[in-house]
Amino acid sequence: MKKIGIVGGTGYTGVELMRLLARHGGVEITAITSRGDAGSRVDAMYPNLRGAIDLCFTAPDEANLADCDLVFFATPNGIAMQQAPELLAQGVKVIDLAADYRIKDLDVWSKWYGMSHASPDWVERAVYGLPELYRDEIRDAELVANPGCHVTATTLGLLPLMGQAWVDHDRLVADSKSGTSGAGRKAEVPMLMAEAGESFKAYSANGHRHQPEIVQTLAAVAERSIGLTFVPHLIPMVRGIEVSLYIPLVGEPTADVQQLYEAYYDAEPFVDVMPPGSHPETRSVRGNNLCRMAIFRPQGAATLVISSVIDNLVKGAAGQAVQNMNLMLGFPEQQGLDLVALSP
Numbered sequence: 001m002k003k004i005g006i007v008g009g010t011g012y013t014g015v016e017l018m019r020l021l022a023r024h025g026g027v028e029i030t031a032i033t034s035r036g037d038a039g040s041r042v043d044a045m046y047p048n049l050r051g052a053i054d055l056c057f058t059a060p061d062e063a064n065l066a067d068c069d070l071v072f073f074a075t076p077n078g079i080a081m082q083q084a085p086e087l088l089a090q091g092v093k094v095i096d097l098a099a100d101y102r103i104k105d106l107d108v109w110s111k112w113y114g115m116s117h118a119s120p121d122w123v124e125r126a127v128y129g130l131p132e133l134y135r136d137e138i139r140d141a142e143l144v145a146n147p148g149c150h151v152t153a154t155t156l157g158l159l160p161l162m163g164q165a166w167v168d169h170d171r172l173v174a175d176s177k178s179g180t181s182g183a184g185r186k187a188e189v190p191m192l193m194a195e196a197g198e199s200f201k202a203y204s205a206n207g208h209r210h211q212p213e214i215v216q217t218l219a220a221v222a223e224r225s226i227g228l229t230f231v232p233h234l235i236p237m238v239r240g241i242e243v244s245l246y247i248p249l250v251g252e253p254t255a256d257v258q259q260l261y262e263a264y265y266d267a268e269p270f271v272d273v274m275p276p277g278s279h280p281e282t283r284s285v286r287g288n289n290l291c292r293m294a295i296f297r298p299q300g301a302a303t304l305v306i307s308s309v310i311d312n313l314v315k316g317a318a319g320q321a322v323q324n325m326n327l328m329l330g331f332p333e334q335q336g337l338d339l340v341a342l343s344p
């Protein structure tokens with residue numbers, strides 16, 4: 001059994017990691033940290049884990065993380081960049097679910113995250129954890145930067161079109177909607193039921209830190225600059241992201257776009273290109289690691305529309321992190337992730 005540590009176990013991505021790892025079969029969680037709840041039983045906070053996880057939270061400085069084969073950081077931005085290098089130096093593999101190692105351009109990172117980087121050398125060495133694109137590099141990685149949640153739904157939805165001569169790469173639009181669990185477990189007035197319930201709003205419409213992360217990947221694949229308008233929205237549900245992608249065309253597609261998507265993702269275990277006319281629903285991926293998508297061309301117009309859905313806590317965070325862990329530790333990629341979504 002491989003030994004696993006989780007820093008930041010009381011948060012929503014931390015509990016989702018535990019739910020998935022509890023039935024993985026090849027790993028054992030040996031350390032799970034919380035500063036605020038050190039000493040408390042995990043299943044007292046999360047009764048869904050009763051009978052599955054028999055552990056107490058430990059303070060990060062007391063947890064024996066150096067004994068682990070791999071440590072997940074399920075912490076706010078700016079924590080892994082300080083604490084991960086010491087573990088990496090001792091041969092522990094690390095997956096950061098936050099944004100510390102996602103953006104290669106340190107100036108861009110500092111602008112959006114409002115701090116200077118504490119371990120810039122590791123930014124260079126980190127592998128971006130999107131298996132559909134970087135599977136081979138992830139297998140050999142010491143440090144993986146797990147992608148963001150809006151970012152995963154958007155990037156997977158656009159990847160097959162990158163570099164196509166008939167796509168207008170300068171005027172892409174991503175209209176993304178996410179539930180409140182995307183904001184984490186901390187108490188915040190805008191996330192109260194009375195504030196977020198029965199209401200719907202855009203946020204960070206003047207610019208969101210996910211935009212440069214998406215552009216970085218798309219530009220690398222398309223081998224050209226990318227113009228992307230990305231606007232996230234908060235919808236009154238707990239889990240799930242739906243992104244509607246608007247892709248202007250500069251010419252008639254030279255390929256059947258449905259077939260292009262099906263061929264691109266043919267071998268991918270966690271991407272489902274749905275049949276023509278289907279509308280992906282967030283509930284169809286609730287609790288599983290799939291990204292489901294569908295392709296539309298309304299009235300034969302000069303704009304393609306792609307609808308892409310994920311569970312923000314699974315393919316958008318903990319599930320994708322376990323997929324990366326499987327690659328890094330030599331397990332079959334689907335181990336522990338072969339789950340059917342909940343419905344209703």
Ligand SMILES: NC(=O)C1=CN([C@@H]2O[C@H](COP(=O)(O)OP(=O)(O)OC[C@H]3O[C@@H](n4cnc5c(N)ncnc54)[C@H](OP(=O)(O)O)[C@@H]3O)[C@@H](O)[C@H]2O)C=CC1
Pocket residue numbers: 007008009010011012013014033034035036037060073074075076077079097098099147148149181182183184185186312313316317
């Ligand atoms: N929620 C989502 O849908 C997604 C989240 N992410 C990213 O994953 C990360 C975790 O998100 P989420 O689980 O929602 O966050 P939460 O706010 O729910 O949880 C954060 C966790 O980090 C711990 N923590 C906070 N500060 C520190 C610190 N200085 N040192 C050690 N531990 C600390 C907290 O416990 P304590 O304070 O007790 O130590 C808590 O367990 C974030 O960076 C987020 O951006 C990525 C994709 C999707």
Ligand SMILES: CC(=O)N[C@@H](CCC(=O)OP(=O)(O)O)C(=O)O
Pocket residue numbers: 097098099147148149150151178179180181182183210232234
């Ligand atoms: C509703 C809400 O506030 N969502 C968060 C998602 C945060 C998150 O998960 O950030 P990463 O995916 O980059 O880790 C946001 O838009 O910033």
